[in-house]
Amino acid sequence: MKAVLITEAGEVKAVDVDELQDLQDLCGGWIQGLPWKQSATDTLYLDEEGKIKGYGLNAKATEAMEGCLLPGDYIAGNALICGTDYETGEMADVSSAVLAEWTGGES
Numbered sequence: 001m002k003a004v005l006i007t008e009a010g011e012v013k014a015v016d017v018d019e020l021q022d023l024q025d026l027c028g029g030w031i032q033g034l035p036w037k038q039s040a041t042d043t044l045y046l047d048e049e050g051k052i053k054g055y056g057l058n059a060k061a062t063e064a065m066e067g068c069l070l071p072g073d074y075i076a077g078n079a080l081i082c083g084t085d086y087e088t089g090e091m092a093d094v095s096s097a098v099l100a101e102w103t104g105g106e107s
Contacts, residue, residue, distance in 0.1 A: 002093040004081040004102045006061045014103045037068045039095045043084045050076035
């Protein structure tokens with residue numbers, strides 16, 4: 001499946017993920033999903049222990065989720081935007097609009 005990776009360092013790129021382990025590898029551990037505020041069909045995944053592990057601020061992902069996080073909260077470490085099929089609960093390709101906005105159409 002096509003996804004968008006937003007690294008802690010600010011790099012944004014399209015990536016392919018096939019299974020849960022891919023998400024965990026890209027995010028750095030056990031994942032937590034947050035509804036992506038810019039699309040009703042996409043989910044932002046991050047390492048649920050990123051702050052505990054000492055990952056740095058992911059400024060791009062935090063800014064994109066402004067208004068969805070508690071005041072003073074932030075996203076630490078890599079973040080991954082994947083599509084979600086809400087009928088089955090399975091992961092799917094990230095929406096084409098989000099892919100185009102974040103990667104300039106890179107696939």
